[in-house]
Structure formats: C-alpha cells, structure tokens
Amino acid sequence: MSEKNIFDEMLGTEGQLRAPYAEFNHWFEGEDPARLRAKQREAEEVFRLMGITFNVYGRTEAEERLIPFDIIPRIIAAREWKKLSKGIEQRVRAINAFLHDVYNRQEIIKAGRVPREMIANNEAFLPQMLGMTPPGGIYTHIVGVDLVRTGDDDFYVLEDNARTPSGVSYMLENRETMLQMFPELFAKNKVQSIQNYPTDLRRSLAACAPAACEGTPTVAVLTPGVYNSAYYEHAFLADQMGVELVEGHDLRVVNGRVCMRTTRGYKPIDVLYRRIDDEYLDPLSFNPDSALGVPGIMDVYRAGGITIANAPGTGIADDKAIYSYMPDIVEFYTGEKAILKNVPTWRCSEAEPLAYVLDNLSDLVVKEVHGSGGYGMLIGPTASKREIEAFRRKLKARPGNYIAQPTLSLSTVPIFNKAGLTPRHVDLRPYVQCSPKGINITPGGLTRVALKKGSLVVNSSQGGGTKDTWVLED
Amino acid sequence: MLGKTANGLYWMYRYLERAENTSRLIETGQRIGLTRTGADDDEWRSVMKTAGVDQGYLATHDDISKDDVIDWMLRSKDNPSSVQSGISTARQNARLVRTALTHEVWEAMNGCFMAAQKTLARKVSERDLPTALGLVRQRTALVRGATHGTMLRNDMYNFARIGTFLERANATARILDVKYYVLLPSVFSVGSSIDNVQWETILRSVSGRGGYRMVHGNNTNPRDIAQFLILDKRMPRSLNFCARKVLDNLEHLSSDYGIEPKSLELAKTLVSRFAHNDIDVIFEEGLHEYIQSVLQAFSDLGRQVEIDFRFYE
Incomplete structure (x- = not known):
C-alpha cells in the first residue's frame, strides 16, 4: 500500500503495521466501510453547521469553504513526541533570544554568525523595535512550527511560524469532531488531551501583561474583520478564551492606553492578541493607509502601556532567508546543537x-x-x-x-477514500505558547494532508485537508 | 461588551424579525389573492408598501405581477428586506457577534441560513410557497427559541430583545399606517364583504386572528381591531406590548450599568402614552396622524439606543 521508499506512519517502509497504530488498526478492521463513509459525510455537515469555514481571498462573501477533514487520525507515540517537543522548545527559546538580540545588542552579528545585511536589508526587520524589550521579554507568544517527517527518526523543521500562525482552531475542532463521532476510539487509545489550549493561551497571554496593567489583565483578539480568511478562527479563539474580539475601529488610544469601545465607554486592553500583520498595526508607524490597525498603538507599546502578541518585528525570525541560519542561531543562544534538523x-x-x-x-x-x-x-x-x-x-x-x-520525501499517513486506506503526504504544525512562566507545547498539533495522489502541497488554500493528531500517553 | 457587539446583536435580531414579518406579509398577500377576484395589483402594492419595499420594486420592474412581487419579497438579493436578504444579514451579524452567542443560537441561526439558501436557491412556485414560508417561520422561531432557552439574561440579551421589539413595532405600525383607511368609519358600509376581507388581512399579517377572537369573539370591527393592535397589552405584536418590552430591557440595562440614558426616558414616555390613550380618542384625533407620530417615536427611540450605548464611533 505504501509508495516505495516513502515512510508511511502507519505501515513504515516495509508495510509492517507500526506500534502506535496497533489499537486503531484493530478497531478499523472491525468497522463497516459504509458506516465510516456515512460518518465522514456527517463530519462535513457538522463543520458546515458550526461554520468552521475559511473565506477564499478574492471571492464573494458567499464563498465560505470547508477544509476537508479526514477521519483517519495521525498517531504519534509518546516517545516520539518527547523528543519532538524537546526540540521545539529549544528552537522557540533560541528564536526569542535571537529576536531580543537582533533588536538590542546584535551580538550574533558582531560574532559573525549572521551577516548584518541579512538583517538590515530584510523587509521583516522593524527598526521601530530597536532598543525596546517587550513585556516579560517575550516576542513570540504563539509559535506554530511546521515539521515534516521522512523516516522513523527523521524530523525536519520546514518553517518557524513566529508571526501569527493560524490553524489552531482546526486542531481543536478536529479533536472535538472525532470525540463526537468515535467515542469508542478514545476509550481504547489513551490520547493526550488538547482541550486546555484556549484556557492555557489566555493564561499565557495574561502572564505577559504590561507594567501599566492593574488587576486582572484584559485580553482581546484583534481581527481584520469578518471577511478575513481566518475570521472563523479569530472568533473561535476569542469565544473559547472568553475575551472580546475587536477590530481596529473598536479601538482608540485614550490617556496613553489602547482602549476598546464598550457599551459602557472606553476600557483599556492589556494584552492584544493581534491577527493582523505588522504593517497594518499602526497607520502612524507603518502603512499609513491601514484602516485595520490602531493609530498610536506603537507609542503606547513602547511606553509599556500594552502587550502586543506576537511582538511586531518577529517576522525577522521566521523569514525563509534567516531559516538557513537556524542551526547557528540555536547553537549561539542555547550552547547546544539543534535537536531538530533543518532542511x-x-x-x-x-x-x-x-x-x-x-x-x-x-x-x-x-x-x-x-x-x-x-x-x-x-x-x-x-x-x-x-x-x-x-x-x-x-x-x-x-x-x-x-x-x-x-525535495524531501514527506511521510504519508493513510486517508480514507473510495479505495479504502490510501497513503497521502502530511506535515505537522504543533502550537507553542511562550510566557515568562515558561513554554507550553500542546501535544499534537495540526496535521495537514495533501489529498491529491503524490502531491506535496498541503496548504488548505490549495486543496489540502486536515486530520486529527494524536499523541499517545506513555 | 463592545459597542460593535451590541450593534451586531441588535441588527441580527431586527433582520431576523424582519424576515419573519415579510414572510407573513407574503402569505397574507397570496391568501387574499386566492380568496377574492379583482384588485389584485392594488393588494400586492399595499403589501409591498407595508414591507417598505414598493419603491425598490417599481424601480426595477415595469408592472406589478404576483409572481414578480413574491420573488422580490422572498428571494431578491437587490431587496435588502427580502426574506432571503434578511436572513443573510441576520446571519452575517451573527458571525460578527459570534462570541456573544451560545452555540445553540449560532447553530440555529446558521442552520436557518443554510436551509433558506437551499429552499430559496431557485424561484419558488406558487405550489411550493406555503412550504417555503413555513420553513422560514419554523427556522426563525428556532433561533428565537434557542435565544430564549440558552442566552444569559445580561446586556447582550437585552440588546437582542430591543432589536426584536423595535422591528416588530415598526412592522405592526406600518401595517396600520398603510391600512388605516380600512379601519376608519368609512365610506364603505360597515360589515360589507370587502371590509371583512381587509380586516382579516390586517389580523392575518400579524398572526392575530386567533388572539383577536379570544379577546373579542367573532365581532370583527375597526375599533376593536385598532384597539387590539395598538393598545392590547397581551397581544405580542401590539405597539403597546412592544414598547413595554423595550422599556423592560432598557430598565435592565440602566440598572445593570447604573445609568439613566436618554433612551430610557423616551421609552417611558412612549409607554405612558399608550397607557393613557383611549382608542376612541385616537380615532377622534385621527388614526393616521397618531400612527405616524408613533412610528416616529419608535424610530427616535432606536436611534437614541444606538447613541446611548455607543453602537458606532
């Protein structure tokens, strides 16, 4: 069933069932394919009714698409995950240290490990961030590290998404859907829970509150608006965290704080989880035509009046040109060799x-x-x-x-289609939360799968689907 | 809560209510068409006027035909008050205020939208009209039921309700505004068959025939109908009832927020006006003028709510 020489996470390279899939396979073989097909359709209905859709840019508003969901989970063993999460933590720590260094003393440049022009001439580098330290010293409050696998023990980092990684709502909804459709699977397999992600995120963001914050930090999610392709996710996260979902026109600077217009008047925000790009954040500092951001927010930020998550200027760390320096960057700041491989x-x-x-x-x-x-x-x-x-x-x-x-030969995980189980290439995006209290990695992440045979493109905008991702308990 | 969220909730429920009211008007129009001959165009014209969609229709159509009117009121995307547009707008607002809604309410609203999209995808034949309208009524009722059964009774709920009742009051007032002449001690001989049909039209458009009979028996006359639709405190679509509901919600908001907004004053004035008005006096002073001034008062109240609670910048 598996393509030659390509590592299938269920069947390896030799067609031998791998251990993490043992229980699942046992269940699957006892299932009626017709029932599973009906379940797959049912899942789609659930997604549509719940409005778990994304908007496609350049289309009319009516065009809300579903990301195809495949019911075969991607299963990772506890031991595999331990190593992965150690590697992710190391990498995220290094990225934070790198960002602080790049916007302050620039020692990595002085040491000759990263060329100056690589930073200075980079569009993602924000001179406005020079000489300042964000509250708690955290730049990348949320990171989504894109990983691919090529063999039993071979994981590569494809990309460090250190700006505003998306997709976490699919991670959570995929699990929710699986729990509803196949509760019996979770009785047999001990799958590590991911449901605390929103609560943890709120706590993690609150732990990064600025000096100006009094009492319990007020957190809000900033969205470009209802027509944005990821609007569903923005609303979902605000809802699950129990915080306000704001747009630029709900916000204004009042008495040195960024405030939201509530039915009772203007109320200060302490931590803003923004889902808009740097250049739209503040028309006074960046793109003057931006109507999405808040005029003056950068001044408030620099004065310690608000925490912006992720910090402006983090793009310099996940830039594809900087990527090639990541092994050096990890070593420079942690004194250790990088655990995760770079392509x-x-x-x-x-x-x-x-x-x-x-x-x-x-x-x-x-x-x-x-x-x-x-x-x-x-x-x-x-x-x-x-x-x-x-x-x-x-x-x-x-x-x-x-x-x-x-070209890496990405691993495959079977999808369930007309032919039964059919291998398709996948990647993995685990989600990481950073605060002064520590780094928290949710066990699992978003598995994206290229639904077309042989395709390596997993992006949802280009016909990719998603799977529930299980990390088994020890 | 955000001013924007209050605004979104308010309009979500206004548009939901509007979709429902429009579907009721279509049903009435079709029913009248079936039970009488002649003067059909006039009836549809007045139905459209009541829904406030006559100008838009005349600007895009050469003449009034039943099929075109029904399509305009039911499905047209060019008509912002068509059933289809109303449901889409309500759902779009629901997406905007997704975080303020319970899962049940969101799913009911999204389900309503999906069902309407499907049923109203193509022109609805006269034969299928009752089913389509029934579906709209059922689906919107489901949203209201989920709202009632699952939403916290806080400021969000109050804004949702204020939207509902301002829209409803507006709909009832418009029916009276367009049809007031039917209720005047008129040139027609009272009790003639034309009158009876017209009166029934009015009651039908507010789903009020059963209620009216319970209160007034089979004695259908203009004075009692006007009394029922304007002043009756038990009739859930009467102007008095709607005004009282809005006042209730504003009182909750005011005590919750510890403020005395101007909109509260306007609502109090409106309610006390209904409390002191006698239907005979209303007829004496002129039913039409009275309805006009009430319509204005409701509209002012709505605008004041938007200002008091910072719906916009």
Missing part, C-alpha cells in the same frame, strides 16, 4: 549556491523568501519544462528573493 538550504543571494540551484532546478524546491501559503514556489520534480524555464527567468532577475531546498 539543507541554498541561499540564492550568494553566487555559488545560485549557480548550483540554476543547474539543478528540476530536482529542487524553490521558494520566495517572503512567500507563504505555498504560493510562488517551484516544485522542480513535478514542474513542466516550461514552468521551470519561466521560473529560471524570475530567479535570475531577483536571486535574493529566493531560497532552494531539496
């Missing part, structure tokens, strides 16, 4: 790597440094000659805009 990366800004990339386009994945969502990239092995030539021209015109990586 070998060629920086097209440098002459020698560029020459190699141009010679090997058909074997490589080439990505835009600032791209996201799987757009603007070339997947060499599946691209046509014409696509490769077109990309070659783009690459030559602006080499600094690209990095290249080998």
Whole structure:
C-alpha cells in the first residue's frame, strides 16, 4: 500500500503495521466501510453547521469553504513526541533570544554568525523595535512550527511560524469532531488531551501583561474583520478564551492606553492578541493607509502601556532567508546543537549556491523568501519544462528573493477514500505558547494532508485537508 | 461588551424579525389573492408598501405581477428586506457577534441560513410557497427559541430583545399606517364583504386572528381591531406590548450599568402614552396622524439606543 521508499506512519517502509497504530488498526478492521463513509459525510455537515469555514481571498462573501477533514487520525507515540517537543522548545527559546538580540545588542552579528545585511536589508526587520524589550521579554507568544517527517527518526523543521500562525482552531475542532463521532476510539487509545489550549493561551497571554496593567489583565483578539480568511478562527479563539474580539475601529488610544469601545465607554486592553500583520498595526508607524490597525498603538507599546502578541518585528525570525541560519542561531543562544534538523538550504543571494540551484532546478524546491501559503514556489520534480524555464527567468532577475531546498520525501499517513486506506503526504504544525512562566507545547498539533495522489502541497488554500493528531500517553 | 457587539446583536435580531414579518406579509398577500377576484395589483402594492419595499420594486420592474412581487419579497438579493436578504444579514451579524452567542443560537441561526439558501436557491412556485414560508417561520422561531432557552439574561440579551421589539413595532405600525383607511368609519358600509376581507388581512399579517377572537369573539370591527393592535397589552405584536418590552430591557440595562440614558426616558414616555390613550380618542384625533407620530417615536427611540450605548464611533 505504501509508495516505495516513502515512510508511511502507519505501515513504515516495509508495510509492517507500526506500534502506535496497533489499537486503531484493530478497531478499523472491525468497522463497516459504509458506516465510516456515512460518518465522514456527517463530519462535513457538522463543520458546515458550526461554520468552521475559511473565506477564499478574492471571492464573494458567499464563498465560505470547508477544509476537508479526514477521519483517519495521525498517531504519534509518546516517545516520539518527547523528543519532538524537546526540540521545539529549544528552537522557540533560541528564536526569542535571537529576536531580543537582533533588536538590542546584535551580538550574533558582531560574532559573525549572521551577516548584518541579512538583517538590515530584510523587509521583516522593524527598526521601530530597536532598543525596546517587550513585556516579560517575550516576542513570540504563539509559535506554530511546521515539521515534516521522512523516516522513523527523521524530523525536519520546514518553517518557524513566529508571526501569527493560524490553524489552531482546526486542531481543536478536529479533536472535538472525532470525540463526537468515535467515542469508542478514545476509550481504547489513551490520547493526550488538547482541550486546555484556549484556557492555557489566555493564561499565557495574561502572564505577559504590561507594567501599566492593574488587576486582572484584559485580553482581546484583534481581527481584520469578518471577511478575513481566518475570521472563523479569530472568533473561535476569542469565544473559547472568553475575551472580546475587536477590530481596529473598536479601538482608540485614550490617556496613553489602547482602549476598546464598550457599551459602557472606553476600557483599556492589556494584552492584544493581534491577527493582523505588522504593517497594518499602526497607520502612524507603518502603512499609513491601514484602516485595520490602531493609530498610536506603537507609542503606547513602547511606553509599556500594552502587550502586543506576537511582538511586531518577529517576522525577522521566521523569514525563509534567516531559516538557513537556524542551526547557528540555536547553537549561539542555547550552547547546544539543534535537536531538530533543518532542511539543507541554498541561499540564492550568494553566487555559488545560485549557480548550483540554476543547474539543478528540476530536482529542487524553490521558494520566495517572503512567500507563504505555498504560493510562488517551484516544485522542480513535478514542474513542466516550461514552468521551470519561466521560473529560471524570475530567479535570475531577483536571486535574493529566493531560497532552494531539496525535495524531501514527506511521510504519508493513510486517508480514507473510495479505495479504502490510501497513503497521502502530511506535515505537522504543533502550537507553542511562550510566557515568562515558561513554554507550553500542546501535544499534537495540526496535521495537514495533501489529498491529491503524490502531491506535496498541503496548504488548505490549495486543496489540502486536515486530520486529527494524536499523541499517545506513555 | 463592545459597542460593535451590541450593534451586531441588535441588527441580527431586527433582520431576523424582519424576515419573519415579510414572510407573513407574503402569505397574507397570496391568501387574499386566492380568496377574492379583482384588485389584485392594488393588494400586492399595499403589501409591498407595508414591507417598505414598493419603491425598490417599481424601480426595477415595469408592472406589478404576483409572481414578480413574491420573488422580490422572498428571494431578491437587490431587496435588502427580502426574506432571503434578511436572513443573510441576520446571519452575517451573527458571525460578527459570534462570541456573544451560545452555540445553540449560532447553530440555529446558521442552520436557518443554510436551509433558506437551499429552499430559496431557485424561484419558488406558487405550489411550493406555503412550504417555503413555513420553513422560514419554523427556522426563525428556532433561533428565537434557542435565544430564549440558552442566552444569559445580561446586556447582550437585552440588546437582542430591543432589536426584536423595535422591528416588530415598526412592522405592526406600518401595517396600520398603510391600512388605516380600512379601519376608519368609512365610506364603505360597515360589515360589507370587502371590509371583512381587509380586516382579516390586517389580523392575518400579524398572526392575530386567533388572539383577536379570544379577546373579542367573532365581532370583527375597526375599533376593536385598532384597539387590539395598538393598545392590547397581551397581544405580542401590539405597539403597546412592544414598547413595554423595550422599556423592560432598557430598565435592565440602566440598572445593570447604573445609568439613566436618554433612551430610557423616551421609552417611558412612549409607554405612558399608550397607557393613557383611549382608542376612541385616537380615532377622534385621527388614526393616521397618531400612527405616524408613533412610528416616529419608535424610530427616535432606536436611534437614541444606538447613541446611548455607543453602537458606532
């Protein structure tokens, strides 16, 4: 069933059932496929009724799409997870230290480990953040680390999402749906709970309250609005945390605090979990045309009147060009070797790597440094000659805009379709919360799955689906 | 709570109520059409006027035909007060205030929207009309039921209710405004068949026939109908009832917030006006003028609520 040489998380490379899937497989073999199919349809109805949808940019408002949900869980053993979470924690710690350093003493540059121009000329670098330390010293309150697996013990970090990682609502709703549809599975498998994520998040954000906060910190979620593709998630998180969901026009600076317009008047916010990009945050400091942000919020921030989560300027840490320096960054700040592997990366800004990339386009994945969502990239092995030539021209015109990586043979996990169990490539995005009280990693994360046969693109905007992700107890 | 959330709740329930009222008007219009001959156009014209959608219709259609009117009032996306538009707008507001709603309310609202999308996807034939309208009525009632059964009785609930009753008062007042002449001691001989049909139209449009009979028996006359729809404290769609409900909710808000907003004063004035009005005096002073001034008072009250509770910047 598994493709040759590709690691299937259920069946390995040799077609032998792997231990974490033993109980599940036993259950599955006793199930009637027709019943499961009916359940799969039922799940879709539930998602639609609950409004768990995303809006597609550039479409009319009526276009609310479902992210396809597959009922076969992705199962991770306790031992595997322990190692993973240690690696994630190390990496997130290093990212925070790196951000503080980059916006303050810049020792990593002085030590010659990261070139100055890599930082100074980077669009994601915000000079407005220089010389300030956010409340509690935390930059990345929420991180979603994208991981891929290529073998039994081989995990790679694909991307560190240190700005505003999305998808956590799907992690939670997928579990909720599985619990409702197949309660018996959870009686047989001891799956680590993820349901405290929203409570933990609120606590973690509150622990980062600024100096100006008096009493219990007031937390709010800032959304670009109801037409944003992730609006459902913004509303979901605010609802689950029991905090207000605000938009820019609900906010204004009053007496040196950022306040929200309530039915009783203006009330200060202590911690703002913003789901809008840096450049829209404050028309006075960044994009002057932004109607999404709050005029003057950066001044309040610098004066210690509010915590912005994640901090502005964190993009410098998850930038694809900086990514290639991550092993150095981890070592520089933690004094340890990185536990999680980095994908070998060629920086097209440098002459020698560029020459190699141009010679090997058909074997490589080439990505835009600032791209996201799987757009603007070339997947060499599946691209046509014409696509490769077109990309070659783009690459030559602006080499600094690209990095290249080998195509990894991502692991597969079976999905349930007409043919029964069918292997499809997956990735994994665990979610991490940081506060001065510590780093908290929710066991599991969001498993995205490429539903098309052989496809490596798991992004929901391009036909990817999701799965519930189980981390088993010891 | 956010001013924006209060605004969203208020409009969610206003539009839900509007969708329901419009569906009731369509049903009445169709019913009248079935039971009498001639003057059909006039009847549909007045139905549209009551719903406040006649201008929009005439701007986009050459003549008045039953099918076109029904479609305009039921499904048209160009008509913001059509049943379909009302439900979509209510649901869009529900998405905006998702965090203020219980899961049950959200699911009922979203389910209502999904069912309406499906049923009203194509032109509804006359044969299927009763089913479609019944579905709308059922689905909107479900949202109201979930609201009633699951929402905390706090400020959010009060804003939802204020929206509901201001919209309802507006609907009842408009029916009276458009049809007032039917209730005047008129040129028609009282008790003629035309009058009876017209009176029944009025009661039907507010689902009030059963209630009226319980209160007034089979004696249908203009004075009692006007009394029933304007002043009766038990009739859930009467102007007095709606005003009292709004006052109740504003009193809750005021004591909760520890304030005396201007809207509370306006609501008190309105309620005491109904308490002191006698139906005979209303007729003496002019039913039409009276309804007009009540419509204005409700509209002022709504605007004041928006200001007092910071719906907008």
